[in-house]
Amino acid sequence: MRFYLALALIFLCNTSWAQEWEDHETFSGPQSSTTLKVISSTDTDLFAPLIQAFMTKNPDVAVDYFVTGTADLDRLFRKEPDGFDIAISSAMDLQFKLANDGYARALNTIVHPPWAHWRKSLFAFTAEPAAIVINRSAFDGWPVPRSRQELIEALRARPEFFRNRIGTYDVNQSGLGYLFATQDARATDTFWRLMEVMGSLGVRLYCCSGDMIDDLISGEIMVAYNVLGSYAEARSDNQNTLEIILPSDFPTTMMRTALVSRNSKNWTAAERFIQFLVTYQSNPAEDTQSLPPLIDRKNGSERATIALGPALMTFLDTLKRNKFLTEWENAVIQN
Template sequence: MQRLWLTNALVLCLFSSSQSLAATPLVVEAALDRQVVAPLLAAFEQAHPGIELSYRDRSTLEVNALTAVADPPPDVVISSAMPWQMNRVNEGYAQRLDSELANEWPEWAKWRNEVFGFTFEPIVMAYRLDLARHMLPPQTHADLHKLLSTQRDTLQGKVTTYSPSKSGIGYTLFQQDARYTDRFWDLVTALGDADAHLESNTRAMLEGLSEGRYWLGYNLLGSYAMVWAQEHPEVIVQVPQDYALVVMRTGFIHRDAPHPRAAQAFMNFLLSRDGQRVLAAQTPLFSVRSDIVGPYTAQRLRDQVGDRLYPIPLNASVLAFVDPQRRDAFMARWQREFNRYQGVNDD
């Protein structure tokens, strides 16, 4: 009888434990399109059936705001707007991840074991086939500037890029462009002169290209553009040949994560061989790990583009991008250069 009682108690204990595990929630606030990252989420759920994942896809600025004001806060925060992520970490919103995977992660792709870059995504140009029927598509930033200057009438209203005031990643990319080309502000003026449409996300640019409203897009997230082009053959993706910016999606565990163990499991999966293998084989997000083989890896991208890849650094230097005075000065000049030949503001 005692043995039977012990057996029943053990079964009840195991059942209660599994029920508790099955009910463990995990909330991820992310500026990362669910459609693109779906294979990774599915792999995580398969590897961790006891965690109930709630993945919320938002804009970079929404994610940044929710990091500070959400009640309850999210467990994990993911965004491509690296300066905003670094700023939140610097403000103390992240908790340290002490795991073997975190300790072994490349130094250039993490900061203080608190925030981790887990993708390696090129920034691209994209154009409709219609463009190629009228002019030679641009392969470099200089080509783009020349095209906007010499084909202004043909391209009037048919060019799109990010709005630096409505998109954190858009603002970051333009800041980086200003570092790497002396003619950046000439390019901004040419974009304004061509009445370029400013969008808040890459998807809006891609939809406009497919619908024929736009012929040419500048500074799109390559991961989204590559997925889109696979199903929309009218859109061609071009990695700039003079230099290509690279962004990393960064993730951190919120300091007040309601479910820290689930958050740790998720972050460790992003850094693991299994997670990175999914990124390299089933998404165009490009894995970071050097021991992964697949069509989308950082090493393969380096092999294709060479030393013309310019990753945005994951260190304290990017905090300058969110300095209010620097941002105000940059946006004031953007308004002045972009609107030099028109009376319209980028609201």
């Protein structure tokens, strides 16, 4: 008996279900007959309204929703593709590689703009900018930086004030942080100057936007760089504390994407879920969205985003990734 108990414990410890999730919630109703297992990097409070709206139109489907970081999501999905029906992530590059590597099922019935899907197997459903978010009190009487260069100047002007009070993603841990950093670096050398300045001031490194925003609100940090604007906007109760700045020099806007596992046993229900996501989030007139829409609300047009294509995999090449991480660590981690 002990032998079988030991085997069971070993099995549990070696599956994704032994994972310590950031959050896990099951959404179900009295008519639910099918359960979709969704692994996602999106916080439950932001995604729950979408799930509930889907279930209103599809009462026969329940959703088991697991939340983890973007890098962990990629690792877990590759390890156990038959353990989840749907993967949703803000790390476009990792999601693209999953689809390119054959982990996604093609959903040929879904109608979506060509720029917002990849071979009908990976579907974008939001467009979300990376932002500079500040605690307003830090700039009381001081110019608010509107670009990366102005942020550099602001930090250099008051180094002792900002020492140990700046935050950004740890690109070694965060897939989204790595995506934003590599896209910034491709666009301008200003990124590297900013990283060196932040590194000299003891920048704090984070796994995710939510933690950065929490520390901004508490005053632990005064500036956060490359935070997801949608997460900051969701904290509407702190509008007087926080200010969201979309850098004027150039935007870095990612598209949150979803795919259905090639091994999903509930793929027809999963296809309905994806169809709902892309339809709901592509409607610029929809004012109940908890995440930013894919289409610009002002003019109903495509947003300027990171392109959903093979170029996303450039910095996933092992040699390029190692080179980038070494340069980043040299700039940011200054002991």
